Amino acid sequence: MDDARNRLVDAAEACFTRFGVAKTTLEDIATEAGVSRATVYRYFEGGRDEIILGVVLREGREFLASLDRRVQREQTLEDAIVEGVMYTVAAVRKNDHLALLFAPEVAGHTTSIAGASTALYELTQDFLRPIFEQAGTSGQLRDGIYSEDAAEFVLRMILSLLSVAGPRKRSQAKEREFLRRYCAGAIVRS
Structure with a gap:
């Protein structure tokens, strides 16, 4: 830029x-x-909508750099998935500009959110794809799991956690357990 x-x-x-x-x-x-x-x-x-997209993408790039540093500290792919999802959800909720994608005040007022969602999705896919490609090459993925689909699945889990408050409230420990079993567990070979 x-x-x-x-x-x-x-x-x-x-x-x-x-x-x-x-x-x-x-x-x-x-x-x-x-x-x-x-x-x-x-x-x-594109006016205001394109500027909103610019704000979200710049914040997204900066966030992915910090997420990369965070997940690199984990010893296993399973831990990287769980901690990466937890870190992402917490960070987006704290970041006013990334939270734009999920703000009720913005929904329906601008078409930029659809563009931002698509662009941020592609940016995140580009970040996650090599992680899962390497995991696939090293035999860490369950049989029949493709890196592109695994990246999409994790991103969809994050989006769901960010956009739907319930139906259950979990402690951080229970949230980690849930993610370990159902998110990482669906991807990582046990």
């Missing part, structure tokens, strides 16, 4: 924090960046 686009994404982040996503206008972002609306459109032809 070039400097001008980065400055506009910075301005959008500041406006989202100040006004909320649903109430932030393109004019707000232009004013915060000290540019005209035309300048914003020059760098983000």
Whole structure:
């Protein structure tokens, strides 16, 4: 991302924090960046939706770098899956810009969430795929499990945990046990 686009994404982040996503206008972002609306459109032809996508993707890239450091500490693939899911869910809930994908205030107000979801999905798939490819090569995956599908399954588990509050509340220990049995257990050879 070039400097001008980065400055506009910075301005959008500041406006989202100040006004909320649903109430932030393109004019707000232009004013915060000290540019005209035309300048914003020059760098983000899709307008506000494209800027929201830019915010989410930049945060997503930064998050995946921290997730990589986190899962590299784990000794087993099973532990990396469980701890990676736990870390991701907690981090997204704390990160206002990544949480945009799941915010009720945004749903229905913008088409950017669909684009952000797709782009973030692809970014995450690109992160997870090599982990599962290596696991498949080393015989750690259950028979019939393909790396691409395993990456999608873990991502869908994360998305489900982020978007659906229930039906049960679990302690962190019980959540780990649940993920170990049903998420990692579906993928990793025992």
